[in-house]
Amino acid sequence: MTTTAETTTDILDVARAQVLERGEALTQAQIVEVLRTGDDRLADLLALAHEVRMKYQGPSVEVEGIVSLKTGGCPEDCHFCSQSGQFTSPVRSVWLNIPELVRAAKQTAATGASEFCIVAAVRGPDDKLMEQMREGVAAIRAAVDINVAASLGMLSQGQVDDLVDMGVHRYNHNLEAGRSFFPNVVTTHSWEERWETCEMVKESGMELCCGGLVGMGETIEQRAELAADLGRLEPHEVPLNFLNPRPGTPFGDLEPMETNDALRTIAAFRLALPRTILRYAGGRELTLGDLGTRDGLLGGINAVIVGNYLTTLGRDPKEDLALLDDLEMPIRALNETF
Template sequence: MTRFDILDTARQQVLEAGEGLSGEQVLEVLRLPDDALDPLLALAHEVRMRWCGPEVEVEGIISLKTGGCPEDCHFCSQSGLFDSPVRSAWLDVPSLVEAAKQTAKTGATEFCIVAAVRGPNERLMAQVAAGIAAIKDEVDINIACSLGMLTPEQVEQLAAMGVHRYNHNLETARSHFPNVVTTHTWEERWETLRLVREAGMEVCCGGILGMGETLEQRAEFAGQLASLTPDEVPLNFLNPRPGTPFGDLEPVSGPDALRAVAAFRLALPRTVLRFAGGREITLGDLGARRGLLGGINAVIVGNYLTTLGRPAETDIDLLGELQMPIKALSETI
């Protein structure tokens, strides 16, 4: 054993046996010093290559209904309860189709339709149904949705529409959730995810790091995600938004962000682990490269819902430089 005993344990447990680290073990990883970062990232990359392969899944997202949300998620500028610059707006069906076409041109296999709501009403469900039907007529791409908390009937409707994957983030550890959201509970989010899994759709569930959680809570969150066994985990880093309760928080440092990427990979060896929002300010170009060589095997390209991302071409070029093939559509179905 070395002075970084947890890396030796992870090599045997995760790389060789394919068994993810527990929450307690993830905490050991998150506490590793900076001089352990390179071997940690190298091990996480080995785990990703062994249990997920070299392909990278590319996704684009679009906001169907922006702003005016009644919930008080403290990180979100789309809440109608905060004095933020985001205003309510709807996207029409032709614009959805065009966004899907542009996403497919990048090589992406996933196109996610997102709405800032507690849960969908009849108008939103009708717009989603019309959008999905129109996209399927013109674009060969998997369609995912992120529409908040669902009823059993809505879950069945989305499955019948052909939704491939449903995103509903738990956002943070259960113990920290009341400090992030007060208008609904962590358990309500979990129930939607249970319904999605039962309906046969893939489960996409991740969260945001850097919302005032402790390292212990970050490790707790990784363990809770592992118990959910999601198909995909989008890993976001807080990009503090003016006017929100978290607008003055400091972004996660680059080394801490990379430690978290590797730790979540070691907790979830077979899961699609996706670079999502905030990586630009937390990691920059060099950090993005290190993350892709440290456990990440999926990216969102282009802009996010209310913040700018890297140009899609930049990420696609980086994947080519790293000789990481983009996962083909037939491999994601």
């Protein structure tokens, strides 16, 4: 009978040979094994994930800022989100005008970021939103040298084509959760609908940014399922969010994820996605704090969102930039984005 320590050592040895040396991602079953490793092996796991990151991604970090073009009033019932119009959470519908959008893009560029993402709390864009996007993207590109990304919900093929025509560099559309857990998170649309939008984006030539949210009550197996789903999809970038329970939402009373579980998840996702940009997204401040944020950057993360998120506060961008400097991780220049 093998001990826990022996089993843990075995999966790390397997991961080193398979992922680091041969460049082959972990299988779903192997991801489960990694997520089950004990705290006594966490430092070794993070070190291995960092080696994989450095080998396939290098030391540079991609920095992005985000802003909401339309905040609140979303008709969908994503149970973690305070922008849903179905819950009693405090966010109410607000539209951002074009000059404010350009100002936010300039502020983001001033941090050294190479990416600026425009987000709207909608099921999918209507004609009004698409026209605002066209005006906004044109204004930003005329005013500042920065890649423009978008996150506008589910798309039709015509809308995908329009975003390409506007010059949108990357599209964000998260799977949110593994397929089996998704009905516990959203009931107003399906996992398959999200997948279809992601496939259209990939086929269009835009870069696909697709990740998810962990700490919503999913099992370890379902967390591994999300990582494996993303591995099959092969997005350019995976933003990893940690649940920040918002008052008034169905998940508002859940406890934040334990720091070590979050760090194990970061490392597991890196071993499942060795050649993919893995980005810190929402919830890291609550779940990881300052020390955990550093550990994650030394455990597989190679991109960050700086400043505030859509409905929650983030860290001061100066703190993140100082941390990257301290770790000798240069910010990826605009012309270095993949």
